Each structure stands twice: as structure tokens, then as C-alpha cells.
Amino acid sequence: MGGTFDPIHHGHLVAASEVQSLLGLDEVVFVPTGQPWQKSGREVAPAEHRYLMTVIATASNPRFTVSRVDIDRPGPTYTLDTLTDLRRARPDAELFFITGADALAQIVSWRGIDQMWELANFIGVTRPGHVLSDHGLPRDRVTLKEIPAMAISSTDCRRRVTAGQPVWYLVPDGVVQYIAKHQLYRPGAGQLQED
Template sequence: MAKIGIIGGTFDPIHFGHLLIAELARDSLNLERVLFVPAGDPPHKQAAKKTAAHHRCRIVELAIEDNPTFELSRVDLDRPGPHYSTDTVALIRSQFDLAADDCHFIIGSDSLADLLSWHQPADLIQSCRLTVAHRPDYQPDVSALAEKLPGLAARLDWVEILLVEYSSSMIRRRIKTGQSVRYQTPSNVIDYLYQHQLYR
């Protein structure tokens, strides 16, 4: 049975941190493919202004075009919101006929720490495995989380990541102030951002 990873985000813009986490998860868990799911209407970021979806999709396509195991999924963009992770996972499992243990939802350790604030977190951990990008300098309290979410620890896979800081907000800020974003996101993405005057 094929195993598939899911990495969601606003990808505004996508950066090497997203790509590195996806590749490390793919490699360490032997995933057949990783789906990049640009956020449509994430409930926790409704107040934030997002770049138009067609630009964010194109940026993702450019960033992943040289990796045949990476794919863009529009599952959250082609349906009305709000969009919850439980729904996204259910739709992708149905689309690919995946068992819960073959569906890997990739998140950062900071997202794991906030899991109790998510919509139906108990349902989420039963519907997929959580693949956590673990930074050596940050350790969420899994025991405390597991007290409220029984069975959580058994649903986690850990992927060690390098201590390199990338953030979409930093890239937006640097472009706005005329600073270089080289080596923070793929060069074809940078070309697209400048061509379309994004974040200026």
C-alpha cells in the first residue's frame, strides 16, 4: 500500500524550510509522494491577508517542479471554507484510498504544541499519522498533550530537521524592503515574485 505525506500551509511564499521538511519526511518514512496543500481559508489565519490563491499555487508548482515525488493538491482551494485539517485528511484519504496509517500529516513541533486548539484533534490523530518536524532546540510536552489526547504518542513519527530558520513572513519583509532572499526560496520562485510584484 502506498504511503502519502500531506504538508499544508499558506505557502505565502513557500521556502526551503517547507521543502526540506517534506523531503526529510518522504525519505525517512519511505513515502511514495508528498502533497503540498495551499490553504484556502484556514480558521486560525482568517484575519491575515493572503496573496491570491493562483499566485500561491504557481509558486508551489515552481518550487517542486524538479522533484517527481512532490505534487500540488488544490483540495482546500477547490471547496468552500473554512478548511479544517480533519476534512483535508478525509478528502485525501478518500481520493487515494488510504488507510489511516498510510496517511502522514506533516507538521512542525510548534503546531504539535498547539494541537489541542485545533478542530477535532482526537479525530485527526485517529485518521492519520502525525509526522512532526522536530527541532533539537524545541521539545513540545507530549506527555501533557497525551493526557488530553489518549493514544497521541503512538500516532507520532518524528523527523529531525536542521537548525536553519526560514519563514514566509521574513521573505515578504525582505522583499518589501529591497533585501536579498537568495537561498531562502528557489530561484524560480524569486523570479516569479519579482515578475508579479508580490510583497512590494
């Protein structure tokens, strides 16, 4: 499951847990992006902060792991590179790329989409405010799943922290504390530099 995870929240965790259970996956690998090319219009918290919040949020689940492949690769993150690196690390694994309905809608615009079908199956999950559709993508490579509706976004979490509003119960407790400890998303705190 790729994402900016800026910060990781319970919508991500429910999606990962549901797909793990529905498909009987051995492992869900969370892959925080490097500098996200589709989000170049806004500042993104440093990759190490996003990586560590993802580790904190997933640490208690024995089936959840976090990969550094995207944050350790220089330059913008392309999902084709992510899948290529994961395939190299796990040559015998069957790969499933988990995306919310909004990200699936963008999938056709991703670089190297034809090669991506060969590397992984794609699992699209429902997300409040977005229509889940296969967008005419190859039926044998895309599976759509309805999951419990979590109307949470990282954008809303960041805005809440910036405005001094709580993010308790939207993100894991350890992530609330990490955000406070490092003063992330605070106006003028100098924490929102580009990676």
C-alpha cells in the same frame, strides 16, 4: 504537508524531503490552504499565487505533488477536511501529516482532532525557535523527527520582499522570479488582498 506557503521556502522543502526519506514515503503531497482561519488577522496572498509558487518549487522532485483540495473547497480550511478529502482521493494510502514544531503545538486546538487521529499519523519535525514536543498526544499517532535546522519563515520572506531585501537562496529561484513577476508582497501593489 499542509501550509499557507505564502511563499513556499527551503524550510518547507527540506522538511518534506527529510520526512520522505526517513519514512520511505512514496509521495509528499503539498496542500496549500484556502483562506487560513488561524491567520485571519493578516492578509494572505491569493490562493492561485500560493498554489503556483508551490507547483514551481516542487516540480523537479518526482516524489512531490501539489493538491488543490483546500483551495478549491469554499470557506476556511480545516485540517480534518483536508485529510478527509485526501483519504477519499487515495482510499488505500496510509497518510502521514507533516507539521513543524510550531504547528504541532497548535494541533490540539484544531477542530476534530479525535477524528484526525483515525485518518492520519502525525509527523512533527524540529524547527529553529520552537520546542518540539508531543504535548501528551497519543504516542502511537505522533512521531517526532529531528531535521536539518532551516531558520526560514514565510513571514520573514514577505518582510524582506516588502523591505526590498533579497530572498535568493531562502526560496527556490523560480519562486524569487514569480514573486518579482507578480509584484507580490510589495507595499501598495494591491497584491495582498484576502482570497
